[in-house]
Amino acid sequence: xxxxxxxxxxxxxxxxxxxxxxxxxxxxxxxxxxxxxxxxxxxxxxxxxxxxxxxxxxxxxxxxxxxxxxxxxxxxxxxxxxxxxxxxxxxxxxxxxxxxxxxxxxxxxxxxxxxxxxxxxxxxxxxxxxxxx
Amino acid sequence: xxxxxxxxxxxxxxxxxxxxxxxxxxxxxxxxxxxxxxxxxxxxxxxxxxxxxxxxxxxxxxxxxxxxxxxxxxxxxxxxxxxxxxxxxxxxxxxxxxxxxxxxxxxxxxxxxxxxxxxxxxxxxxxxxxxxxxxxxxxxxxxxxxxxxxxxxxxxxxxxxxxxxxxxxxxxxxxxxxxxxxxxxxxxxxxxxxxxxxxxxxxxxxxxxxxxxxxxxxxxxxxxxxxxxxxxxxxxxxxxxxxxxxxxxxxxxxxxxxxxxxxxxxxxxxxxxxxxxxxxxxxxxxxxxxxxxxxxxxxxxxxxxxxxxxxxxxxxxxxxxxxxxxxxxxxxxxxxxxxxxxxxxxxxxxxxxxxxxxxxx
Numbered sequence: 001x002x003x004x005x006x007x008x009x010x011x012x013x014x015x016x017x018x019x020x021x022x023x024x025x026x027x028x029x030x031x032x033x034x035x036x037x038x039x040x041x042x043x044x045x046x047x048x049x050x051x052x053x054x055x056x057x058x059x060x061x062x063x064x065x066x067x068x069x070x071x072x073x074x075x076x077x078x079x080x081x082x083x084x085x086x087x088x089x090x091x092x093x094x095x096x097x098x099x100x101x102x103x104x105x106x107x108x109x110x111x112x113x114x115x116x117x118x119x120x121x122x123x124x125x126x127x128x129x130x131x132x133x
Numbered sequence: 134x135x136x137x138x139x140x141x142x143x144x145x146x147x148x149x150x151x152x153x154x155x156x157x158x159x160x161x162x163x164x165x166x167x168x169x170x171x172x173x174x175x176x177x178x179x180x181x182x183x184x185x186x187x188x189x190x191x192x193x194x195x196x197x198x199x200x201x202x203x204x205x206x207x208x209x210x211x212x213x214x215x216x217x218x219x220x221x222x223x224x225x226x227x228x229x230x231x232x233x234x235x236x237x238x239x240x241x242x243x244x245x246x247x248x249x250x251x252x253x254x255x256x257x258x259x260x261x262x263x264x265x266x267x268x269x270x271x272x273x274x275x276x277x278x279x280x281x282x283x284x285x286x287x288x289x290x291x292x293x294x295x296x297x298x299x300x301x302x303x304x305x306x307x308x309x310x311x312x313x314x315x316x317x318x319x320x321x322x323x324x325x326x327x328x329x330x331x332x333x334x335x336x337x338x339x340x341x342x343x344x345x346x347x348x349x350x351x352x353x354x355x356x357x358x359x360x361x362x363x364x365x366x367x368x369x370x371x372x373x374x375x376x377x378x379x380x381x382x383x384x385x386x387x388x389x390x391x392x393x394x395x396x397x398x399x400x401x402x403x404x405x406x407x408x409x410x411x412x413x414x415x416x417x418x419x420x421x422x423x424x425x426x427x428x429x430x431x432x433x434x435x436x437x438x439x440x441x442x443x444x445x446x447x448x449x450x451x452x453x454x455x456x457x458x459x460x461x462x463x464x465x466x467x468x469x470x471x472x473x474x475x476x477x478x479x480x481x482x483x484x485x486x487x488x489x490x491x492x493x494x
Contacts, residue, residue: 016473063291064400077287078494080231086494088287113474115492119484122491 003027003036010124011106012038015116022117023092024107035102042070042107049103056082056098069094069105084122086114093117097125101133136220136470137211138462140255141199143188143276144300147459148206151222151466156450157459159210163188165198190276190297191226192233200244207245220249220475222466224258224458226272227279227288227295234493235486242481251466251475252493254288256281258461259414262453263445267403268410269396271388272458273375273417275300280392282399282407287494292399294391298381300417303371304329306381310367318362328354332364335372335422338429345369372420376430389430392440404438411440416455 011025026037032049048068055062059081067074067087074087074094085096092109095117106121108114135150141163149158167183187198207213207221221241225234234252241247256270256279266286272279281293308325311318332352336342351365374380376387385391396407413427424442431440445453453460469475476492484491 060291063289064398066400075284075287078290080490088285113472114494115474118491119480119488123484 006124007036007038011104011120013120015112015120020112020116022106022112022120023109024105025121026105028103028105030101030103041105042072044070052085052096052103055085067094084118084125086118088114095121097121099125099128099133102128104128134217134219136222136249136466137207137213138222138224138459138466139203139206140224140456140459140462141188141193141202142274143186143191145275146188146202146206147456148210149459149463150211151463153460153463153467154448154450156452157456157463159206160456161206161210163202165202167198188276190299191274191279192229193237196236196240200240203240203245216246218245218247220251220466220470221245221247222251222253222462222469222475224255224462225252226255226274226277227281227293228290229254231487231490234489238476238481238489239486242478247478249470249475249477250481250489250493251469252489253462253465254281255279255414255458255461256288256293257283257286258459258465259412259457260410261461261464262449262457263412263443265410265412265443267406268412268443269392269407269440270412270414271392271418273299273388273413273415278388280388280395282396284399284403284407289399292395292397294395296385296391298378298383300329300415302381303374303417306374307333307367307371310370311362311364314365314367315362318356318360319358320356320362324356328362328364329371330416332368333371333420334368335376335420335426336369337422337426339377342369342373372423372426375417375423376426387430389427389434389440393434393436397436404436408436408438408440410443412443412457414454414457418454419452 007025012021015021024038024041026041027035029035030053032046063076067076074089077086077088079086083098087094093114095106097104104121104125106117108117138151140147145160146163147157147160165185167185185195185198187195187202193199238250241250255272259270260268260283267284269282276299278296278299282289304325307329308320336345345366351363354362354364356362378385396404476488480488
């Protein structure tokens with residue numbers, strides 16, 4: 001299966017059969033190289049990926065300044081140290097799951113809930129971790 | 134069926150169905166007494182030995198006792214029927230370990246067979262109870278003090294602090310002080326708790342406190358066993374200990390200073406929003422003189438923006454500080470469960486207990 005299929009069919013999928021889905025998703029390597037992304041995924045800067053990786057190493061690194069991606073600022077909320085970073089922006093937000101070699105991104109807007117975004121992103125992330133990726 | 138909301142504190146367990154602008158129907162002591170014959174426990178009265186505290190310093194520690202307590206609360210107190218369990222919302226203190234949450238969700242789905250579960254931090258809920266989504270809470274409980282900052286419903290963990298002191302330590306302090314001035318009287322913990330709740334008050338400021346320490350006026354209190362005890366300047370010591378922790382033997386700042394320091398780690402654009410929406414929770418905050426003292430200390434503290442307290446809405450019951458987390462839980466339950474944002478049995482079966490971290494925050 002190609003990485004693009006992972007993004008199109010597993011991240012940008014229909015959530016809970018209600019016709020809703022994430023607004024953007026991507027799978028990006030730890031070095032910032034894009035493995036696959038959805039059409040509306042924002043253009044990000046390498047520095048933003050470096051900051052995200054640093055937050056996985058030292059949780060709390062991004063909290064004072066906020067999480068930035070493609071120029072959008074997200075407020076960091078409770079994640080899981082070294083595994084998941086969650087950010088909130090108004091009624092939408094972002095979930096980033098770290099796997100062995102990649103970062104799985106999911107960006108959602110209303111009416112998708114943070115819990116639903118987490119389930120989608122983390123489920124795929126856990127699968128990749130099991131596959132050794 | 135309405136969802137059940139449970140706020141299990143170290144001293145009191147508040148429970149009821151989710152009806153927001155009322156006091157929780159069930160407020161019972163969490164402490165239990167172990168009965169040796171059949172191994173099960175009942176809630177309520179405090180005896181000398183074999184007391185079991187399922188909740189210690191805010192966290193559930195004794196799972197068997199907690200299971201029995203919840204069984205009583207849900208099936209007898211809230212009149213749930215076996216086989217027809219509903220949805221349940223729990224409140225957690227700050228910094229609840231992941232394993233405690235996972236174990237709770239496991240207990241709920243596997244032993245109690247609930248259809249839906251949600252857990253939320255008490256700080257967020259106390260703010261919902263006063264109609265805010267951002268602000269800080271100073272929650273002075275029986276077993277711990279949590280100072281938390283919340284922005285738009287999300288707790289800022291780096292700007293929040295938990296202290297392992299609470300009402301129970303203040304009771305011990307009072308017992309010590311009363312023991313010194315009434316050496317012939319035999320006191321036990323429950324008597325001291327009653328005295329604490331009845332007499333303690335807060336001096337207006339440090340100077341006023343010094344004056345009370347030198348005065349010798351006192352009131353007489355009759356204990357249940359007939360002994361008479363004199364309560365004088367000790368009554369101010371309890372309130373003062375919160376503002377001058379040195380009295381408890383701790384090298385820390387008073388709670389107002391701690392609040393201001395915690396907030397300094399958040400980006401400054403949010404400081405005003407946080408400090409101007411400060412909520413006090415916990416029965417001890419309804420002690421006479423406490424709020425005034427808090428305001429006074431706030432005007433003296435080292436920050437440019439002064440903490441100011443939020444007034445609870447008028448439709449809320451008067452004693453809101455004692456169970457603001459429960460009321461907030463009732464409000465949240467009305468939003469979360471109908472919108473299916475909670476953990477369902479299906480989610481739990483598919484993903485296991487760790488699903489609670491993904492869906493509840």
